[in-house]
Amino acid sequence: MIQANESDILRIGKVLNDPTRPLKERFRALFTLKNIGGLIAIDQIRACFEDSSALLKHELAYCLGQMQDPAAIDILTSVLEDLSQEPMVRHEAGEALGAIGELSVIPLLEKYCKDPIPEVAETCELAMSRLRWLQSTKNTKNLQNNLFLTIDPAPPTEITDVNILREILLNEKKSLFDRYRAMFSLRNLGTADSILALVEGLRAGSALFRHEIAFVLGQLQEKISVPGLQASLENTEENEMVRHECAEALGSIATPECYEILHKYLNDSKRVVRESCIIALDMCDYENSSEFQYADTLAKIAA
Numbered sequence: 001m002i003q004a005n006e007s008d009i010l011r012i013g014k015v016l017n018d019p020t021r022p023l024k025e026r027f028r029a030l031f032t033l034k035n036i037g038g039l040i041a042i043d044q045i046r047a048c049f050e051d052s053s054a055l056l057k058h059e060l061a062y063c064l065g066q067m068q069d070p071a072a073i074d075i076l077t078s079v080l081e082d083l084s085q086e087p088m089v090r091h092e093a094g095e096a097l098g099a100i101g102e103l104s105v106i107p108l109l110e111k112y113c114k115d116p117i118p119e120v121a122e123t124c125e126l127a128m129s130r131l132r133w134l135q136s137t138k139n140t141k142n143l144q145n146n147l148f149l150t151i152d153p154a155p156p157t158e159i160t161d162v163n164i165l166r167e168i169l170l171n172e173k174k175s176l177f178d179r180y181r182a183m184f185s186l187r188n189l190g191t192a193d194s195i196l197a198l199v200e201g202l203r204a205g206s207a208l209f210r211h212e213i214a215f216v217l218g219q220l221q222e223k224i225s226v227p228g229l230q231a232s233l234e235n236t237e238e239n240e241m242v243r244h245e246c247a248e249a250l251g252s253i254a255t256p257e258c259y260e261i262l263h264k265y266l267n268d269s270k271r272v273v274r275e276s277c278i279i280a281l282d283m284c285d286y287e288n289s290s291e292f293q294y295a296d297t298l299a300k301i302a303a
Helices: 006-016 023-036 039-050 054-067 070-081 087-100 103-112 118-136 162-170 176-189 192-203 207-220 223-234 240-253 256-264 271-287
Strands: none
Touching: 006 023, 006 039, 023 039, 023 054, 023 271, 039 054, 039 070, 054 070, 054 087, 054 271, 070 087, 070 103, 087 103, 087 118, 087 240, 103 118, 118 176, 118 207, 162 176, 162 192, 176 192, 176 207, 192 207, 192 223, 207 223, 207 240, 223 240, 223 256, 240 256, 240 271, 256 271
16 A cells, blocks of 8 residues: 555545546546545545546446445445446446455345346346355455456466366356356466467457456456457447457557557547547556556556
8 A cells, every 4th residue: 555645645636536637647546546545545536436437437446346445335336326327337336346345235236136237237246246255265365366466356266277267268158257267267377378268258258258358368468369359449349348448458468569559449439448548558658668656557457
């Protein structure tokens, strides 16, 4: 956690909540607040849910979940229940409620497992499964060994065989929770074979599933995933939530090829894709810079 006094937090919050500031500055302010933590930082994040950018609001919810502070539960509950919020924002609020780890939200998540928007319903199902898994097991060693320092929507499995994990990942008869567990196990292996298995997932399953595949490929930051991510970003028929995550994954990988791809979609017809490319290009600059002036790498921005 970053040490900061109240005036510093309010100053950073002012940047976050100023719609006239460049989006990349607001994102950096948000992730700084996440790293500071505490009630004042949470309140500054809460105020920004009135913004018009679905991408930014989605990241607000993500950060509240990653902070794992129960003080954010009421805020996230309100966002999940607000049907005027964009699906990707409500989805992220549901995931964040699962990330915080409080069992008291299970009835709420159970209710929204029946939401008419598939991405919201599936997210709440996953979040509920994660909480019930936490409730039923004392073996949380794998969660503590996460090299990516993120609170994931599902724990990895104990399986290490890439072929078995690939089969589970791509098997749509399996529960989404089991497929996510295979996904995070493949990510943790980090081999060429495991990454290529994940790339196959960009063409499988629901939009929610595909967007999470793109997220973990961004975490891995391996060049061999660029063609798959590019194909999904370039597919204008693909769900915008998936395309957004592919853009940010390319920003994390940050090769010259990624720069070129992202520049092509700065004027995309979908606002969330355009804004994701702006953020992704800033991530490219960050990844290729020797000036590490921000405590949280933008490469870990999520879905």
